[in-house]
Amino acid sequence: MTISNPVLTGFHADPSMIRVGDTYYIASSTFEWFPGIRLHESKDLEHWTTLPYPLGAEQLDMRGDPASGGVWAPDLSYADGRFWIVYSDVHIVNGAFKDVVNYLTTAEDIRGPWSRPVRLNGVGFDASLFHDDDGRKYLVQQTWDHREYRHAFHGITLTEFDASTMRLKPETARTIWNGTDVRLVEGPHLYRIGGWYYLFCAEGGTVWTHQEVVARSRTLDALSFEGSPTNPFLTNYDTPRSYLQKQGHGALVDTPSGEWYYASLCARPWHHETESVTDPRGWCTLGRETSIQKVGWDEDGWPYVVGGHGGQRYVESPKDAIAPAGAPAGRDQHDEFDSDTLGLDWNTLRMPFGPAMGSVGGGSLRLIGQGSLCNTFDLSLVARRWQAFDFDAETCVAFDPKTYQAMAGLTNYYNDQHWSWAFVTYDEDRGARVIEVAQNDRNRYTSFLRGRAPVVPEGVERVWLRTRVRTRWYTYEYSFDGEDWRELPVRLDAKVLSDDYVNQTYGGFFTGAFVGLAAVDYSGYGEVATFDHFDYREL
Known part of the structure; x- marks a missing residue:
């Protein structure tokens, strides 16, 4: 079996992928489109079924949000017997400010019902919830700085979350990583693997220079994370002729048998006959889609994309993939x-x-x-x-x-x-x-x-x-x-x-x-x- 990318065609950006038992789930951004947050499930990482949307009228009011405002980069996780979704509602797109509100909603069943949202903060967008092995929880997020004399993307902030009160502890907030010199660090997802905390982040903006980078630390102390010597983990900046472009922002998952995969946004440009294939690199009418790449680990414990950091159109399926029972549904x-x-x-x-x-x-x-x-x-x-x-x-x-x-x-x-x-x-x-x-x-x-x-x-x-x-x-x-x-x-x-x-x-x-x-x-x-x-x- 082979995964053919993209696995979710058309506008399915910022995938947050998890596994619960033998089933994989992806949540993706919907921006100003309603209902909010697109959900899919799969047992083989190739064939995906659309699930009911988690955000209805009780969870979301986007009247007046600008184009490409609204729901940015939902984070899907599973812990304590329930699904958790953190999502942003962005009220300003252009200019010095973003005016973002981050919310949390939960459900025992991925198909709902989902709880009324809990308002978290407005520190920055692309927030995700990390459930540590010791039971503590943290909000990990891009941090926005409106000041014109600072870079707007002001590092990755970590804030402890109290699940008993469903509130953050602002006094615990600290910057754990500033990103690389590529800047525009966003889309953070934190994992604990083999004694290390691994931080996956997007950088370079969600255009042709987009990339995913990795950092790690033994602790969650301020500025304790060190970037991988092999960064970027995933990018198409230097592969302009690849079938997939703009890969970056996404999430890591392991299979039941211990293989690793990474879901990423991607895009597929086309050109007019009179245009260069590199400048402009092309036009992506289908928007940012979702691709999946296989991941390996080097002898120093750093992850890498199998086949090179440009990714592949066709990827080896998991050894324990469960094929769909019937014929996969078409898109017609x-x-x-x-x-x-x-x-x-x-x-x-x-x-x-x-x-x-x-x-x-x-x-x-x-x-x-x-x-x-x-x-x-x-x-x-x-x-x-x-x-x-x-x-x-x-x-x-x-x-x-x-x-x-x-x-x-x-x-x-x-x-x-x-x-x-x-x-x-x-x-x-x-x-x-x-x-x-x-x-x-x-x-x-x-x-x-x-x-x-x-x-x-x-x-x-x-x-x-x-x-x-x-x-x-x-x-x-x-x-x-x-x-x-x-x-x-x-x-x-x-x-x-x-x-x-x-x-x-x-x-x-x-x-x-x-x-x-x-x-x-x-x-x-x-x-x-x-x-x-x-x-x-x-x-």
Whole structure:
């Protein structure tokens, strides 16, 4: 058996991996997307099943959080007969401050119910909980410094946590490591192995210079950790032609038989035919995904990535891996909206799906038009991750607007500043419904069809919409019967929906492209759009 990377495709960043018995679990970041924290389980490290999200309305309120704010780097652990998750809610992305709040929630069953969150602190993001062999617990976290004359990433802070009161002991806080000269030290995870405390941290920023480094100490005293002489442990900075890029931030796990593996974020760039493969290194429309590398230990007790610090696309599976009983589930999705709840692949922005957005069940998804796709408070958008470079997505919508301020359709979306869609709206000059294609590129809005927008004939109740994504470019199509399709004459550059393009102008570039359904009515009258199915098919 072989692990084929990435094991979690599409936006699955900052993996925190643990093992309980013969089962592995991964928690990954969701940022401004709701529900919060993506969970998966596996028995072979290759095939992963999506689990219910742990953060519902009681644990999370992200109204107003900026793009790529919200839930950063959840840490999953297991101790004392229960699962523990520490997560950050980041309220500011750009500028001198982060204004982060760290929370803790627990559950006896990974599927929940999860407890109401305990507020921990705001010292820095990427906090993790370390359960020591003597029963003591510590919060380990990146430390943020807003002062312009200091480096913003101010080392790794360790603070003792009292499990009896569920509170930190601030008087115990100390910096245990400042990182290497690469700087931007974050994503700490602490392990006790063979008499040593091993500290794994990400550095270099989550871009092409990203890396994972290791330090160790016999104690948890201030500044007692020493970096590995073989750092970096994992990086693709010097392997620009590797299939996997940006590897770094992640977590270590052992198997029941004593093998070791490391789960890391990664990315897979593509290029336009006219571009160099090294500068720019490429465009990652699928966002930061999850890869797994095998780990060995040298004679001095330092860990290393088998095959070299650039990692491998194909990795040897654990000797004790348990293959799935049936055929592994594919990533294709077909939803007739028969259930009165949305499936696990669906996500909304900042708030849970509820009556303010619409309703689902009985064969339709009904979205109430709210704010525009630029809105960070009230938005009726239901979307799923892009998980392949090439796919088709289709829907059918019944919508009868009487103003150009009301729109409903199919969107490809990165964040409030970068998105496009094909939608039904009203053209007062022609006194008819029309189908338009528009794009928001760095908050520059463009209507492509204008007076050429196809008119929806009188008596046509439903309009079919489809997008065809082909790695570098994507298009939209429409139909009035679901069989006779016509292409809308607009070809859009997929790089606009990539981490790397967003990073050129905005500091929050941590998610990935989504495809989904949306209704807008910024007139405030709440025009309703009814979608009767959604289909996502990878090629």
